[in-house]
Amino acid sequence: MKYAGIYLSKVMMASLFLVFQNGLAADIEVMTQNQYLGADLTAVITATSQEEFNTAVIDALKQVNSNNTPARIEALAELIAKRNPDLVGLQEVYAVGCLDPYETGACTDPEIAGAFNDHLALTLAALNGAYETAAVVVNLNVPGIPFYLDGNSLPAYLTILDRDVILKHPGVESSVVDYSGVCSKPSADGCNYQFILGPISTPYGDIFVERGYVGVDVTIGGKDYRFVNTHLEVKDPPVPPELQAAQAFELISVLGATTPPERSLLLVGDMNSSPADAWPGTPYSQFLSSGFTDAWTMRPGGVEGLTCCQLEDLSNHKSILNERVDLIFTMEPTQKIKKARVLGDKVSAKTPPHGKGLWASDHGSVAAGIEFY
Numbered sequence: 001m002k003y004a005g006i007y008l009s010k011v012m013m014a015s016l017f018l019v020f021q022n023g024l025a026a027d028i029e030v031m032t033q034n035q036y037l038g039a040d041l042t043a044v045i046t047a048t049s050q051e052e053f054n055t056a057v058i059d060a061l062k063q064v065n066s067n068n069t070p071a072r073i074e075a076l077a078e079l080i081a082k083r084n085p086d087l088v089g090l091q092e093v094y095a096v097g098c099l100d101p102y103e104t105g106a107c108t109d110p111e112i113a114g115a116f117n118d119h120l121a122l123t124l125a126a127l128n129g130a131y132e133t134a135a136v137v138v139n140l141n142v143p144g145i146p147f148y149l150d151g152n153s154l155p156a157y158l159t160i161l162d163r164d165v166i167l168k169h170p171g172v173e174s175s176v177v178d179y180s181g182v183c184s185k186p187s188a189d190g191c192n193y194q195f196i197l198g199p200i201s202t203p204y205g206d207i208f209v210e211r212g213y214v215g216v217d218v219t220i221g222g223k224d225y226r227f228v229n230t231h232l233e234v235k236d237p238p239v240p241p242e243l244q245a246a247q248a249f250e251l252i253s254v255l256g257a258t259t260p261p262e263r264s265l266l267l268v269g270d271m272n273s274s275p276a277d278a279w280p281g282t283p284y285s286q287f288l289s290s291g292f293t294d295a296w297t298m299r300p301g302g303v304e305g306l307t308c309c310q311l312e313d314l315s316n317h318k319s320i321l322n323e324r325v326d327l328i329f330t331m332e333p334t335q336k337i338k339k340a341r342v343l344g345d346k347v348s349a350k351t352p353p354h355g356k357g358l359w360a361s362d363h364g365s366v367a368a369g370i371e372f373y
Contacts, residue, residue, distance in 0.1 A: 034365075065114040071357065080131070094117075102154040135216050139192065141162070196247075228255065294329060316359070
């Protein structure tokens with residue numbers, strides 16, 4: 001795996017040979033979108049007592065409830081529908097559930113009941129058959145956290161499932177990339193990274209914040225592609241930046257060892273790493289040094305393309321996106337990037353009422369049309 005950069009260079013040379021041999025251009029539209037849970041879980045994972053943990057869980061549920069997941073997912077789906085990309089990489093595709101075996105009434109409490117939703121089900125319903133799930137990797141998976149609302153002596157149980165998902169049009173044939181030969185932690189259709197945040201000790205046991213990657217092979221416009229979606233760990237304290245760097249290295253190694261030279265490799269996701277990151281070995285710098293091209297840099301006009309982040313409660317009037325971490329990478333030499341755009345960063349894209357609701361996510365989505373030689 002440590003020779004991933006050399007291997008990827010060979011892949012690129014082989015792709016160049018095929019390009020000049022065929023002499024044909026092919027187009028594909030892709031998109032990456034972080035859907036956002038609707039709350040920051042830092043207070044939950046850093047709580048040190050049962051009381052503090054319970055308060056943090058309930059506060060997070062209240063925040064998700066206030067952030068109106070159904071309306072946000074509707075707005076995010078509208079961005080996809082309007083752009084109509086061939087393939088979409090989604091991150092933070094949460095399913096938040098509630099179990100109430102003791103009939104405490106907690107799951108239907110109006111202050112938190114709106115937090116319990118399945119992002120993927122809502123997304124597919126809003127897209128009304130225009131897209132279907134091509135592949136999924138399961139990341140954070142918490143089967144049951146007890147929590148107590150005021151006045152309840154018995155708990156209800158919170159379930160949390162975080163996924164990265166690839167969507168495609170129903171008419172596009174695809175196959176899930178089998179990474180089992182190089183993956184030590186298979187998860188659904190993809191893999192989880194070896195290096196993750198955790199174990200995080202809580203009053204109810206350890207939590208592991210898994211991150212992962214998933215890929216599909218497709219043929220569009222007569223050209224063969226491998227499309228990979230990922231979500232790397234954050235780099236903010238108390239999380240050490242070396243963690244996301246290790247995940248990026250693992251991903252580059254896996255892609256280098258498994259990508260056939262006849263397939264054009266496209267990598268999208270929330271990398272939590274931007275061109276502005278200055279510390280050595282950043283994921284962004286690793287991708288570039290391994291032969292990837294940041295598609296946004298080929299966009300004419302010098303637009304910054306900022307994608308992160310709005311306020312946690314999504315209530316800020318004007319966009320405050322200040323870094324570019326949601327990225328589209330290509331491996332094969334690219335002739336032209338067409339209509340590369342950040343979507344969902346305008347006030348007009350907020351949830352209803354028009355221009356006065358919430359931002360659909362704390363991230364902007366990114367879409368691009370890619371034309372190869």
